[in-house]
Amino acid sequence: MRQLILSSGIFHEFHETSAELMQIAETLGIASEVVNHPEVAFERLLSGTIDVFTVNGLHWPMQGEKYDPFRSEWRYQMSDLGESALTAFEKSGGRLLGVHTASICFTDSSCWSRLMGGAWHWGQSFHPEPQALEVLPTLTGREMNLSDFRVVDELYSALSIHQDTEVLMVGSDGLSTQPLVWRRQDGEFRSAYCALGHDTRAMKTEGLRLVLRRLLMWLLEGGRDENH
Numbered sequence: 001m002r003q004l005i006l007s008s009g010i011f012h013e014f015h016e017t018s019a020e021l022m023q024i025a026e027t028l029g030i031a032s033e034v035v036n037h038p039e040v041a042f043e044r045l046l047s048g049t050i051d052v053f054t055v056n057g058l059h060w061p062m063q064g065e066k067y068d069p070f071r072s073e074w075r076y077q078m079s080d081l082g083e084s085a086l087t088a089f090e091k092s093g094g095r096l097l098g099v100h101t102a103s104i105c106f107t108d109s110s111c112w113s114r115l116m117g118g119a120w121h122w123g124q125s126f127h128p129e130p131q132a133l134e135v136l137p138t139l140t141g142r143e144m145n146l147s148d149f150r151v152v153d154e155l156y157s158a159l160s161i162h163q164d165t166e167v168l169m170v171g172s173d174g175l176s177t178q179p180l181v182w183r184r185q186d187g188e189f190r191s192a193y194c195a196l197g198h199d200t201r202a203m204k205t206e207g208l209r210l211v212l213r214r215l216l217m218w219l220l221e222g223g224r225d226e227n228h
Contacts, residue, residue, distance in 0.1 A: 001030045001220065004050045008036035009058025010070050012101065013199050018056050020203040021099065024212050025052075028220075038076055038106075042085035045094075052095045052219055055102035056197070063122070078109040086111055093188030095219040099212070100197040103159060116193055117165035117184035120156075127154040130198060133171045135180065135207065141168035144214055146181075149207020156180065156195040169211065171196070181211060183218060190219050 003025050007018040022032040030052065035041050038059050045053060059076040067075075086109070089096070096115055098105075104120040106112035113119035130152050137146040146169055155171055157178045169181035180195040192215040197203050 001028075001051045002049060003030045003032040003052040003054055003216075004041060004044050005032055005034045005054045005056055006036075006038060006041040006059070007034050007057045009101065010067075010074055012058060014057055016200045017099075017197055017203045020200065020209075021054060021056055021212065024209055025216060027213065028216055030216065030220075038082060039079065042079075042082045045085040045089050046081075048092065050089075050094070052097055052216065053089060054097040054099065055105055056099040057105065058101040059105050060107045076106075078106050078112075082106070083110060086115060090115060090186075090189045096189075096191035097212075097215060097219060098191070098193040100154075100156075100195060103156070103193065103195065113160070114162060115184075115189075115191055117182055117191055118159050118161035118193065121158065121160040124160070125156065125158045127156050128173070130154050130202075131173055133173055133196075135169055135171045135196070135211075137169050138167050140166050141181070144168060144218060146211060146214060147207070149205065149210075151196060151202050151205045151208055153196045153202040153208075154198045159195070181215070183215070192219055 005018050007014045018034050025032050061077050062071045062075045098116050133151055133153055136148050155173050155178055165182045165184045167179040167182045170177050171180040183192040196208050
């Protein structure tokens with residue numbers, strides 16, 4: 001089985017957290033490749049050899065003055081290649097895993113939010129600074145053998161979630177409770193998202209590692225691994 005990880009971006013330890021994702025996948029017999037630019041990732045997707053496409057990066061048009069110093073190097077606008085690759089990956093029954101900032105990626109895509117099952121909504125979504133969070137499974141999450149854990153991370157809040165998305169875990173800082181882990185299936189296509197994983201400290205938390213492992217297991221359950 002093959003995992004393609006799209007990494008890199010501003011304000012995060014993507015190199016280190018993607019290495020942690022590779023280690024988690026390795027425990028399931030999944031070989032990983034990391035690329036740092038969306039166009040390279042989309043070309044690889046079109047090869048038809050990728051079982052899981054994991055996005056652990058920050059690639060979007062970068063609206064707003066805050067991003068002026070970074071836009072020339074890091075801005076990404078969705079291309080025709082990207083739209084075609086994502087559409088083909090969905091139709092082929094691909095498996096998609098989004099981690100943390102994946103919900104902010106590709107805001108100008110016509111299909112990304114739907115494929116992910118939800119997304120960051122500018123002007124609505126927000127997050128406090130990293131803090132101690134209690135992460136709890138929903139009933140559906142418990143059916144996947146997900147368990148409570150604590151982590152120091154950002155509490156992504158007020159994300160827009162699609163109606164056909166199943167929330168698996170919620171996170172609380174004691175004041176607010178937010179959906180943080182979910183999954184979605186449409187025919188043969190499956191996707192999962194985990195809003196946690198801001199930095200290496202969070203990614204090394206055993207509870208989060210178990211969540212990511214179980215998401216990968218669900219994504220590949222009875223899926224594309226039978227064809228490779």
